[in-house]
Amino acid sequence: MIRVLVVDDSAFMRKMITKFLTSNHEIAVAGTARNGEEALQKIKELRPDVVTLDMEMPVMNGKETLKRIMATDPLPVIMVSSLTQQGAEITIECLEHGAVDFVAKPSGSISIDLYKVRDIMIEKVLTAGRAKVKARPAPEPKPASDKKPVLMSGSRPVRSPAAKQLVCIGTSTGGPRALQRVLPKLPKTLKAPVFVVQHMPAGFTASLANRLNHLSEVTVKEAENGERAQDGWVYIAPGGKNMAVHLEQGELVISLDDRDTASRHKPSVDYLFSSLASLRDFEKIAVIMTGMGSDGTEGVKGLLTHAGGKVIAESAESSVVFGMPKAVINTGLADEIRHVDEIAAAIMTYMKKERA
Known part of the structure; x- marks a missing residue:
């Protein structure tokens, strides 16, 4: 059983992601968090196997939360990203910082059509549950x-x-x-x-x-x-x-x-x-x-x-x-x-x- 922590500042999104993931018998949602700061605390308490991490959140955003996770106790993280150009650029940075994968929200930060990526999200969580994750520094850019x-x-x-x-x-x-x-x-x-x-x-x-x-x-x-x-x-x-x-x-x-x-x-x-x-x-x-x-x-x-x-x-x-x-x-x-x-x-x- 893969235990997941769902992190999103929207109660609607937390509920939908939890519903989708638990529809698969190999996945259990161990808990949820509303922002990065709360997520870090929940990771210590619940020791999940995988984290789904929203990009845009108050208190501590997804990118900063990911950096903290990878620096202290690396585990598989799937970013939940918007389809904007800025969202794409930040997503690529997060993959560099150690995120295993990402799921793109179909229509903004609160996507009522999230069901469109339900199967993709489940597949990526199952894959992430088997992934090996290590903290590793990024190479310096060339001049x-x-x-x-x-x-x-x-x-x-x-x-x-x-x-x-x-x-x-x-x-x-x-x-x-x-x-x-x-x-x-x-x-x-x-x-x-x-x-x-x-x-x-x-x-x-x-x-x-x-x-x-x-x-x-x-x-x-x-x-x-x-x-x-x-x-x-x-x-x-x-x-x-x-x-x-x-x-x-x-x-x-x-x-x-x-x-x-x-x-x-x-x-x-x-x-x-x-x-x-x-x-x-x-x-x-x-x-x-x-x-x-x-x-x-x-x-x-x-x-x-x-x-x-x-x-x-x-x-x-x-x-x-x-x-x-x-x-x-x-x-x-x-x-x-x-x-x-x-x-x-x-x-x-x-x-x-x-x-x-």
């Missing part, structure tokens, strides 16, 4: 002077036609923090484009990309339909969209669509990897990191069946949820199993030193 401006697809530098490698990364629960441990360690001289699928709803991936771009030497952005990919840039699939990559006049071109996938995820790791399998002239370096389920496993099989490549899986030691990496490892297709802090170095060991 702003080292950064290239992020250009829109209409104004792109020319990509070297000699580049014959690409990197593809798939991740889910715990992924934003894992990406934060990997992408800032990639050099700006990286001779390959990087394509990332992070399971995340629409409205949040742009903030994730902007934050990672600020921390990294490589340029990180949310992918655009029709965009030409270039070396040293990282393209994150937009939430709610699938990303595929195809070859057009010698260049890698990104396409986005709304199709449903067998994995039920949108964006889907399998969908991206399947599109990359047809690019026979490119060597793929595939990375599967923390996340629930097995999205990416079929995609990895396709990559290796139709073209050459290397596969790196995150280790159980560093995975918040050892689902997606484990599924790949169990197929026997992983070339390396690495702690998240070693994944960037593992990627670079497979990069060609010179290009003809």
Whole structure:
């Protein structure tokens, strides 16, 4: 049984979240709290397994409460966020500070249509109940002077036609923090484009990309339909969209669509990897990191069946949820199993030193 503390300043929201969670026989609500200060006290008294934490509260808001939780006695926290741009940016910060995941309120701080995310909330609480959480400092951002401006697809530098490698990364629960441990360690001289699928709803991936771009030497952005990919840039699939990559006049071109996938995820790791399998002239370096389920496993099989490549899986030691990496490892297709802090170095060991 997973015991949950529900934290929200709205009595209506506390009641609705409690009702939804307790409809699942594996979840029990141990208690509720009206603000962050009360939540910290209830955590000491009740020792819950998981906390659902509202972002906007009086006395102590969700972000400050999360910081206190992670500094004193880390446990799985799911942020309950608004869909505004500011809400998305704060949510990404909270994921950096150690929140396991988040649920977006459909219509503001008091969402009478919260039932729309009922199943998602239950699934995330069940996943969080199995998650491993540790306090861990965030990396310092790179100096702003080292950064290239992020250009829109209409104004792109020319990509070297000699580049014959690409990197593809798939991740889910715990992924934003894992990406934060990997992408800032990639050099700006990286001779390959990087394509990332992070399971995340629409409205949040742009903030994730902007934050990672600020921390990294490589340029990180949310992918655009029709965009030409270039070396040293990282393209994150937009939430709610699938990303595929195809070859057009010698260049890698990104396409986005709304199709449903067998994995039920949108964006889907399998969908991206399947599109990359047809690019026979490119060597793929595939990375599967923390996340629930097995999205990416079929995609990895396709990559290796139709073209050459290397596969790196995150280790159980560093995975918040050892689902997606484990599924790949169990197929026997992983070339390396690495702690998240070693994944960037593992990627670079497979990069060609010179290009003809």
